[in-house]
Amino acid sequence: MENKKKKNYENILSFIPTGEYYYKKALKELHREQYPKAHKYLQRATELSPKDSDIWIQFGIVLMEMQEFEQAREALRTAYDLDIDKTETLFFLAEVHAHLGMFLEARNFAKKYVENDVQGRYVAEALEIIDFAEQEDWQLFDDEGEAQDSEYFYQQEKARRLMEEGKFPEAIDLLETLIEEKPDFWGAHNNLALAYFYIGESEMAKALLHDVLRRNTGNLHALCNLAVFHYYEKNEELEDVLDLLKKIQPYVFEHRYKLGATFALVGKYKEAYRWLRSLQKRGFDGDPAFYFWLSHAAYHSGHEDIAKQAWKQLTKMDPGKDGYEPWAEQAAMPHADALEHDRDYLVGKLDHVQKSERLFGLFLLGKSAHKQEIISHPNWLNSEQPTLIETYLLGYALGHPFKESIPEEMAFVRAMEAAEILYQEEKMVTEQNAAVFQLWFMLVEKAFDENFGFKNPNALAAAAYYLVKSSRDRSATKKAVADQFGVSAATLTKYVNELAKFLPLFES
Numbered sequence: 227m228e229n230k231k232k233k234n235y236e237n238i239l240s241f242i243p244t245g246e247y248y249y250k251k252a253l254k255e256l257h258r259e260q261y262p263k264a265h266k267y268l269q270r271a272t273e274l275s276p277k278d279s280d281i282w283i284q285f286g287i288v289l290m291e292m293q294e295f296e297q298a299r300e301a302l303r304t305a306y307d308l309d310i311d312k313t314e315t316l317f318f319l320a321e322v323h324a325h326l327g328m329f330l331e332a333r334n335f336a337k338k339y340v341e342n343d344v345q346g347r348y349v350a351e352a353l354e355i356i357d358f359a360e361q362e363d364w365q366l367f368d369d370e371g372e373a374q375d376s377e378y379f380y381q382q383e384k385a386r387r388l389m390e391e392g393k394f395p396e397a398i399d400l401l402e403t404l405i406e407e408k409p410d411f412w413g414a415h416n417n418l419a420l421a422y423f424y425i426g427e428s429e430m431a432k433a434l435l436h437d438v439l440r441r442n443t444g445n446l447h448a449l450c451n452l453a454v455f456h457y458y459e460k461n462e463e464l465e466d467v468l469d470l471l472k473k474i475q476p477y478v479f480e481h482r483y484k485l486g487a488t489f490a491l492v493g494k495y496k497e498a499y500r501w502l503r504s505l506q507k508r509g510f511d512g513d514p515a516f517y518f519w520l521s522h523a524a525y526h527s528g529h530e531d532i533a534k535q536a537w538k539q540l541t542k543m544d545p546g547k548d549g550y551e552p553w554a555e556q557a558a559m560p561h562a563d564a565l566e567h568d569r570d571y572l573v574g575k576l577d578h579v580q581k582s583e584r585l586f587g588l589f590l591l592g593k594s595a596h597k598q599e600i601i602s603h604p605n606w607l608n609s610e611q612p613t614l615i616e617t618y619l620l621g622y623a624l625g626h627p628f629k630e631s632i633p634e635e636m637a638f639v640r641a642m643e644a645a646e647i648l649y650q651e652e653k654m655v656t657e658q659n660a661a662v663f664q665l666w667f668m669l670v671e672k673a674f675d676e677n678f679g680f681k682n683p684n685a686l687a688a689a690a691y692y693l694v695k696s697s698r699d700r701s702a703t704k705k706a707v708a709d710q711f712g713v714s715a716a717t718l719t720k721y722v723n724e725l726a727k728f729l730p731l732f733e734s
Contacts, residue, residue, distance in 0.1 A: 245275020252284065264288050279309035286318055295325045296387055313343040320355050333359035378404060382414050389421055397421045412438055416447045423455055431455060446474060446481050450488040457492040464492070472497060479510055490519040493569040498523035503532065514544040525552040526595065552595065564654035566590040572600070582668040585619050589645055589667065590655060592623030615674050641670050643683035648691065666690045672728040682721065685713045689721035
């Protein structure tokens with residue numbers, strides 16, 4: 227008979243932690259100023275005791291200490307909804323809105339706190355918030371220039387946060403509800419257009435913006451968003467919208483910021499620098515995005531010191547941006563005459579209908595201060611059926627290695643060596659020498675298709691240079707050009723004759 231031992235569970239104590247348990251653990255960590263640990267415990271406490279307003283208040287305070295102001299505001303609003311009689315919540319709501327730059331909200335909460343608790347422990351701080359908010363009266367409007375309505379503005383900010391988290395369907399539902407309740411809430415219309423654009427419904431997005439502009443003529447945010455949409459889709463209408471934006475002279479700081487950031491994003495750096503720098507001169511204390519765009523606009527406009535100062539400020543606020551400076555791949559500031567740093571010229575080449583011009587553009591891309599911006603654009607480098615040599619040139623521009631054991635890749639590498647030799651003549655591409663590169667890449671396109679080996683890059687570079695120079699200057703001699711490139715006149719003649727076979731004039 228099997229002898230079974232009876233197990234005794236009578237002395238085993240069940241441990242089911244409560245929100246109060248984690249709340250107390252969080253308070254201990256706060257005394258040690260261990261905010262990440264306190265955050266972890268408080269987050270668990272809110273999950274276990276979601277109706278405890280004290281826990282939500284403390285969670286909001288910790289989130290503020292960790293600079294998570296949007297989340298802090300959400301936690302404090304939850305606390306307020308749970309217990310509207312707890313006056314200290316009003317003060318912390320005032321504080322978090324002040325941190326977010328929402329001064330009308332901050333002032334309203336602070337006044338309500340003082341009115342409800344005249345002997346409260348935070349009265350002095352609340353009065354300071356009221357005083358500061360009233361000095362910042364230019365910010366007592368939302369980013370559309372409209373007076374902030376507490377609940378509607380809060381819901382719009384919630385929708386923005388959902389978009390930042392990639393939750394576009396939820397943001398769309400919330401914004402559409404807002405618009406139904408407040409049809410003239412233009413900020414909600416503009417954010418709804420952005421949400422639709424992000425999920426690929428670009429026609430719906432543009433229709434929403436056109437509706438805003440029809441009903442609220444000259445709405446700056448709608449115009450700026452429309453410019454961004456046209457920019458990403460590479461639409462011809464972009465220039466028309468930019469012409470309108472260039473005529474606008476906004477007074478409100480937020481409008482200047484939006485205008486400057488939009489110009490920077492679409493590569494109109496001089497216009498961007500004008501507006502963003504004007505804000506900085508007037509004491510505007512921007513967010514990381516402001517300093518990011520100011521740095522790019524300043525750098526590409528030739529204001530290196532301002533660019534570096536702005537980037538230094540950015541990395542203080544967001545250390546993760548270190549290493550992504552606009553000049554990261556440049557040894558020095560771009561030369562003003564260098565076409566590889568002329569964004570419009572470069573984009574024109576990359577978009578050109580002729581393959582040889584696109585090849586030239588890809589070569590320039592590898593040397594451009596705009597390389598990171600261009601390769602991150604969703605449309606510019608997305609040719610439907612790129613040829614092999616276009617694929618090679620894009621790889622070359624991005625620094626990808628090639629295998630010398632593969633004949634096609636070896637020929638391509640030699641062709642690029644010749645291009646680099648031509649580039650070293652002036653160490654940039656200018657209007658004066660661009661014709662040499664245009665000829666070279668026209669020859670490369672045709673010669674590569676015919677399995678030309680591109681042997682002797684020095685002689686090939688000399689030959690291309692001579693073909694252009696002799697067509698412009700009858701006094702040019704083969705000996706002078708040969709000496710310039712370190713080859714003999716006989717070798718130069720040989721390669722001029724080889725390249726001539728690929729010129730359109732010599733085609734049968």
